Structure formats: structure tokens, C-alpha cells
Amino acid sequence: MEKIRTITVNRSAYADNDLEANILREYLKDKGTFLVNLMSSPGAGKTTTLTKLINLLKKDYRIGVMEADIDSDVDALSIAKNTGVKSIQIHTSGMCHLDAGMTKSGLEEIDISDLDLIFLENVGNLVCPAEFDTGACLDVMILSVPEGDDKPLKYPLIFEKCDLVIINKIDALPYFNFDMERCYQDIYRRNKNATIIQISAKNNIGINEVADYFKNKIKNWKEK
Template sequence: MDDVKVIEIKKSIFEDNDRDADNLRADLKRRGVFLLNLMSSPGSGKTTTLIQTINRIKDQVRVAVMEADIDSNVDAVKIREATGIPSIQLHTGGMCHLDAEMTRQGLDNVPLEDTDLVILENVGNLVCPAEFDTGAVKNAMILSVPEGHDKPLKYPLMFSICDVVVINKMDVLPYFDFDLEKCREYVRLRNPKAQVIPICAKTGEGVDAFAQWLLQEINNWKN
């Protein structure tokens, strides 16, 4: 037993990231830049929702987008073509989430002095992005109707850290056993403070409510 010396560490592996995230938030506050972290499963409609939202607010606030994916730049190109706003692609190098340091490095490529709102489209995943604070001011997630209303029960951490839950693809509601009231109840169980906003990104229905929420939060942050 004497051939090994034990050194006590007792440190959460999230500790450094949490500190980096707090520093980044403080820096963004000083510069008057609002960072939104948008999360969801793959295929829930993050990019389409963003395009609809940005086209509603781009005359009122200066927006930039950071797309995080494991590979490709299809999302960044799509956003740029559909909205005309600056959009950069971050590659996570195989990692399933972004952390605060990766977010800061991404922000180095965004002209922050000419920007009010940066939207970070996180990697499509309901597990890891919830564990790593990116330094964002607010967290939003999109849950789409085909995924089912029971997701708040299955991915508790994700729903507990989100300030707003957007329910997308409301137009296909008749074809799925998705119960909106049950979904609201499950979200409330995980997080009584989270707002739930039903939308259809394809038709634009309900997107105004999400855009209003965002504008209000940006206003609160800057004042």
C-alpha cells in the first residue's frame, strides 16, 4: 500500500468551464452584446427557426450567427443566403458540444462592436450541451412535435437550464400523438420559470412571439 501516494483533488470537471463562462458573460455585458445559446436535437428545425426569427428582428438589432457543428458549413451558408447577416461556422472537432473557451474563440471572429445579438446554434444534441455553460446570457431550446411531448422527462437537465422552450412543427400536430398541455406540464415540472412558445418555423406562425421574447431580453441586458 505504501508504493502509492494519494493526492486529494476534489474538483468538479465543470469548474474551470463554469468560471470561463462567467468571465465571458461579464465581458459581453461590458460590451453590450447579448449571446443566445440555441440547443435542440438534430432535425428539430433550429436553422429554419433562426432564419424566420432573424428576418423579423434584423431591422431593429444587429445580428450575427455562429453555427457549431461537428462538420460541414451547410448551416452557415444557409443562414447567410436567407438573411444576409454575417454567419460563421465553428467545427467542434468531433466534440458533441461547445464549451465557454470554444465559444470565446468563435466570438473572436465576430465584429462585436457592430453587433447587438450573437446567436450560437449549438451542436444538435440534448445531453452534452446542457452540461457545458457556453457563457450565453440566455439558453433556448427547440423541441419539435415529432420528437414527442415526453422529452422533458427524458432529458431533465436540458429543460432545467433553458429560459425558453420553443415547440416547433405545430403544423404536423394532427399526425402525431403530441399533447401540448402535457408537454407544458412536463416542462414546468423541470423548470417552472421556462416559457413555452409554440411555433411553426415553416409557415412562420408563432415566430413573432419568440422574436418579441428575444428583443425584450436583449433590451433588459443592455440596460
Template sequence: MHTARARTDAGTQTAGSPPKRVVPIETDILARNNKLARLNRQRLAEKGILALNLVSSPGSGKTTLLVETLRKMAGDNISVIEGDQETDNDAARIRETGVRAIQINTGKGCHLDAAMIGDALDRLQLRDRGVVFIENVGNLVCPAGFDLGEDSKVVVLSVTEGEDKPLKYPHMFAAASLMVLNKIDLAPHVDFDIERCETNARRVNPNIDILRLSARTGDGMEQWLDWIAARRESPRPRANALAESHRAASDTTATPEPR
């Protein structure tokens, strides 16, 4: 649970008077978001729609991965919700594949939230038994704490980043069902320890699935498509687990700091 603090002064400080009291007030600022996320999840489940929330640092290659995924799943009842602080560049790339895409610009905001997703679902007029890809704002911090009503978070990490990313941003990797290790074709040319990265991810989340993939060369794409297909065919068993992971991550950050 994320917390907000309020400081209240007990009278005016004067010589010889007791010190001012500081009263921490903890407020669950995610309560409204979580309620809307539950509604989104119920709405998607009723239509048999798989929703995947793609999260990563900027520059991980998740838009390229998404574009190549859409090309291979052409005509398969797919929609995309695209999140960026500014521009509709990525949504334009998505639409070039023939897939419906809604652009959400968050301005100074560093993540999508459940209200934004609910509004986008209205505009998409989704058909039953489809897939909705949500490409979140490039950020490994804020999106970890915001449940959107998705089935699974998919965290994309490229080999051009550090192999200690899962340890630096544990809440994101703990909330994810799958880590896509992207740009694997560059591995021979960069100083990146693949095995160490995967070990770090499993230290944070022992249950996380891991795929090695190159969206540019196509290596690993079939395994990625198989992973998506398996999620479409199964019921939504991870929905409650995902919601629990958000609550656990929030609780971790809720301990008041000493004043």
C-alpha cells in the same frame, strides 16, 4: 460537477493478501470551462450584447427557425455562431440572410464549449448592443452541462418528437429559460399531446417560458421576436441564475456510483 475517477491499486494482489483498494478521485472537469464562460459573459455584458444558446435534438428545425428569425431581424446588428460536428451547411444558410456567421466543427465532440465561443467572439469583432445566436450541436445531453457565457438557453422541441422529452432530458429543460414548441403546423397530423408536453416541461422547470411556433408558416414568430426584444431591453438578471443552474445540474450527476 462532473466527476472523473481514478483507480489506484494498493500493491499486487496475492493469495492471503488484503483486497486491492479502489480510491475514487473526483475532479471538476468543468472548472476551466466555467471560468471561461464567466469571462465570455462579462465581455458580452460590457458591450450590452444579448447571447442566446439554441439547443435541441437533431431535426427539431432550429436552423430553419434561426434563418426565419434573422430574415425578420434584418440589419439589426446580429451575429451567429454555428456548431456542428461536420460541414458548414448550416452556416452557409445563415450567411445567405446577410448575417455574419462563424462555423465551429466539433468533430467527435457533442457540444460547444466556452473556449470555442470565446474564440468565435474574437473573430466576429462584435459591435455594441447586438444579439449573438449560438446554435449548438444537436444534442439534449452534453450541451446542458456546459455554460458558454450566454444569457439564456432556448430549447427547441418539435411536435414530431415525444412529449416526454422534458422528462427524459431534465437537465436541459431545467437549464433553459424558454422552450420553443416548433413545427406546430404539423400537430394535427402527428400523435403528440401538446398540453402534456408543456406540463412535463413545467414539472422539470416551473419557471420556463413556452412558445408554440411554426417557423414554416410564421405562426408564433411575433411572440418569439417579442421575447427576444424583452431580453435585449432588460439587464442581465438571469446570468447568475443560469450559472447556478449549470452547477446544480452538474452536482446532480456528481454522486459517485458504487463500485
């Protein structure tokens, strides 16, 4: 019978990912490329919002887009066609989120040497992407009106983590029982530093405000 040894570990399951994410953030700072992690449920309007936003920002920044999807390249093709910016698809091979390792491989593939700003469109899901730090400089989420105002209560972690919460499809407000005041309160309860911006990507409402928010964030990040 071979001798059994017990080794005490006492380490978070996320420790290796957190470490890798921090290294990635330092690397991005060093290269001067700002990475935005964009999260939402499926159908909240990530691709439409991103397309409109990129068209506003592309005269000031060299932009790239990394689309994460379980297995397709529909979004990458649509973004590339509608904005003309460099775009790649990261396949997560069935995983429900991106981690720092997958993000790093994506950055190698897209080649950041000629990019100032990269949008990472995470897998459409409010649970898993919130758990894994991608190494991004800014975490952003989109909540759309048809999903309901109770999402900050049901999925608190993602709201705690995000710097910016975009509320999309406000043109649909008359058709849904979406209590905007309650939604704001629940977001601020989880995250008092969150910025909240209301938009309708389809009707170009609020996109300018989101673009200005990013310009400010990038400026402050560069000066830091």
C-alpha cells in the same frame, strides 16, 4: 522508487468551464453584445427558425450567427444566404457540444465589436450541450412535435436549464400523438420559470411572439 504524493483536489469536472463561462458573460455585458445559446435535436428546425427570426429582428439589431457543427458549413452558408447577416461556422472537431473555450474562440473570429445580438447554434443533441455552460446570456431550446411529448421526461437537464422552450412544427400536430398539456406540465415540473412558445417556423406562426420575447430580454439585460 520515487515517492508518491497524494494531492486532494475535490473540484467539479466542470469547474474550469463554469469559471470561463462566467468571465465570458461579463465580457459580453461589458461590450453590450447579447449571446443566445440555441439547442435542439437534429432536425428540430433550428436553422429554419433562426432564419425567420433574424429576418424579423435584423432591422433593430446588428446580428451575427455562429453555427456549431461537427464537421460541415452547410448551416452557416444557408443562414448567410437567407438573411444577409454575418455568419461563421465553428467546427467542434468531433466533440458533441460547445464549451466556453470554443465559444470564446468563435466570438474572436466573428468580431463582436459591431454586433448587438449573436445566436449560437449549438450541436444538434439534447444531452451534451446541456452539461456545458457556453457563457451565453440566454439558453433557448427547440422541441419539435414529431420528436414526441416525452422529451422533458427523457432529457430533464436541458429543460431545467433553458429560459425559453420553443415548440416547433405545430402544423404537424394532427398527424402525431403529441399531448401538449402533458408536455407543458412536464416542462414546468422541471423548470417552473420556463417560458414556452408554440410555433410553426415553416408557416410563420408564432415567430413574432418569439421575436418580442427576445426584444424584451435584451432590453432588460441592457438595463440591468
